[in-house]
Every structure is written in structure tokens, then in C-alpha cells.
Amino acid sequence: MIKVGVMGYGKAGKAVAEVLRHDPRFELCWVARRTAPHSAETLPDSDIPVIGLNNVALGDWLDTHPVDALVDFSGADAVFVYGEEVRKRQLMLVSAISAYSEKELDYVRSLGADTRVLCSPNMTVGINFLILAARLLRTIAPFADVEILEQHFRDKPEVSGTARKIADSLDIDDQRITSLRLGGIVGHHEVIFGFPYQTVRIIHNSIQRKAFGTGAAFALSELTTCDKGFYTFEDLMMRKVRSQLLAEA
Numbered sequence: 001m002i003k004v005g006v007m008g009y010g011k012a013g014k015a016v017a018e019v020l021r022h023d024p025r026f027e028l029c030w031v032a033r034r035t036a037p038h039s040a041e042t043l044p045d046s047d048i049p050v051i052g053l054n055n056v057a058l059g060d061w062l063d064t065h066p067v068d069a070l071v072d073f074s075g076a077d078a079v080f081v082y083g084e085e086v087r088k089r090q091l092m093l094v095s096a097i098s099a100y101s102e103k104e105l106d107y108v109r110s111l112g113a114d115t116r117v118l119c120s121p122n123m124t125v126g127i128n129f130l131i132l133a134a135r136l137l138r139t140i141a142p143f144a145d146v147e148i149l150e151q152h153f154r155d156k157p158e159v160s161g162t163a164r165k166i167a168d169s170l171d172i173d174d175q176r177i178t179s180l181r182l183g184g185i186v187g188h189h190e191v192i193f194g195f196p197y198q199t200v201r202i203i204h205n206s207i208q209r210k211a212f213g214t215g216a217a218f219a220l221s222e223l224t225t226c227d228k229g230f231y232t233f234e235d236l237m238m239r240k241v242r243s244q245l246l247a248e249a
Contacts, residue, residue: 002026002092002220005067007082008074009033009050012096012209016073016123017043019213025221029067032056034074053078058085068092069223071216073123076100079108090115090228094219096123096212098161112230116223120233121161123215126204127189128233131169132241134191134202138170145194146172151180152187162189169234 004026006017013031021028021043028048036052043050051061062085069092070082076097086093095108098121111117122128138146150163163177166189187206192199206212215233222236 002069002224003029003067004069004071004220005029005065006031007070007072007078010073012212013073015209016071016213016216017048019210020071020217021046021048023217026217030061030065032058032074034078053081058082062089069094069220071220072097073212076104079104083107083111086117087111087114092220092223093117094123094216094223095119096121096216098122099158109230112228114228116226116228116231118219118223118231118233118236120215120219121165122187122189123212123219123233124187124204124206125215125218125237126211127162127187127206128215128237130189130191130202130204131166131234132237134166135169137193137200137202141193141195144200146170146176147192147194148172148177149180149190149192150177150188151182151185153185154181154183156181160187160189162187166191 002025004020006013006020006028009031017028017031020026030048031043031050032053033050035054037050041050042048058081070086072078072093072095076099092115093111095118100108108117108119148163148166150160152160159177159179164174167174167177186209189204191202219233219236222239
């Protein structure tokens with residue numbers, strides 16, 4: 001059983017923690033938030049502690065509450081809080097941060113020299129399969145027009161990091177991304193291919209934030225079979241595809 005600590009206690013972090021705590025492959029040991037609550041706090045209906053990074057020395061906490069892996073759904077700068085502990089203890093790291101700066105991303109990549117790191121701006125299995133399918137179709141039909149539509153909840157300020165990743169993977173400009181912000185939407189990504197006489201739409205909808213939890217669980221289980229290094233979600237999915245193709249061959 002893999003012992004896991006979750007960084008981040010926002011809407012996504014809570015949903016991910018809920019999925020991991022009920023997955024028999026994992027033992028969710030604790031959740032860390034930026035600031036400590038006014039009194040001792042645990043996850044609902046459990047004795048799993050919620051700690052504040054403002055009043056806990058993370059190294060001391062890990063000495064007494066060891067884990068095998070960290071799952072990060074907090075903020076981009078948090079990697080500098082836990083990064084050296086990840087390196088020193090060779091903890092697996094699954095990071096779902098969508099807005100790393102180049103400096104932060106370079107630092108995350110550097111951790112792959114000492115342990116197993118996965119970094120993806122979107123942690124759902126479905127969206128990463130969408131990217132694979134869109135890349136394949138782009139290869140088949142490089143002449144097709146391509147547009148990307150992303151829709152998210154009203155308070156999401158920036159253009160979706162996932163949409164930017166899709167655009168980059170298809171070698172199209174970010175100006176081809178259309179963004180909508182509406183109440184009631186968790187996350188919607190759509191890649192539209194315009195052919196002569198036909199249109200192809202590849203669509204992914206996140207119905208609940210728990211989809212991020214199932215993606216994090218997939219990433220953790222796959223990382224256990226990997227060598228040290230820096231991986232993307234696509235890397236792990238391609239490992240599964242190659243394995244399946246070899247099995248069929």
C-alpha cells in the first residue's frame with residue numbers, strides 16, 4: 001500500500017483526498033494546507049489530520065508521519081516548500097499545478113534526477129486521452145483547421161493551462177483558444193477540426209473534481225513501475241498503449 005500526503009485543501013485538493021482515502025491501493029496519511037486552522041482539524045468522518053504549513057516544520061512532520069508520495073493540488077510556489085524533502089527522501093511526486101513559471105517548472109524537472117516526478121496541468125485520464133487522440137488526428141490531417149474551446153467556473157482567472165498544453169501539442173497558436181467563464185461548469189475542453197465537408201469534435205467534460213483524484217491515483221500507480229525521472233501524463237499513457245500493442249502483437 002502506498003502512503004500518500006496531499007498538498008492543498010481547496011476544492012480540488014478536498015476532492016482528490018476523498019478519492020485517495022477510499023482507494024484500497026493507497027493510505028492517505030495527511031493533508032497539508034497553507035495556513036493552520038484555528039483548532040485541530042481532520043478530514044470529514046475520519047481521523048486523517050489536516051496540517052498548516054505555516055506552523056509545521058515539514059521535515060520534522062515527515063519524520064513522524066512518513067509517506068511514499070506527495071500529490072500537489074496547491075499553488076505553484078509550494079514546490080519550494082517541499083521540493084528538497086522530496087529530493088532527499090526520494091518521494092514520488094504527482095503535481096497538478098497548471099500555472100508554473102519557467103523557474104518553478106525547471107525546479108520541478110530537476111527533482112526527476114533523484115526521484116519519480118509526474119507533472120501535468122490537468123490530472124484527468126480523459127483529457128490526456130483527448131490530447132493523444134487530437135495529436136493523432138492532427139498527424140493524419142495537418143491541413144485541417146483547428147480551434148480549441150475551454151470553459152471553466154466563473155472565478156478561474158487565467159486561460160486554462162490544459163488548453164495551452166493542447167495548443168502546444170498540436171503546434172497551433174494560443175490565439176486559437178476561446179475561453180468562456182460560466183457558473184456551474186467544472187471544466188470543459190473541446191478540440192474542433194474543420195475539414196472540407198465534415199467537422200470532428202473531440203470533447204472532454206469534468207463532471208466532478210473527483211475526476212482529478214482518479215487521475216492522480218492512475219499516476220501514482222504507474223509511477224511505481226517507472227525509473228527515476230520527470231514524466232508527463234502522456235508519457236505514462238503511452239507506456240500503457242505500447243504495453244497493450246505489444247501484448248496484442
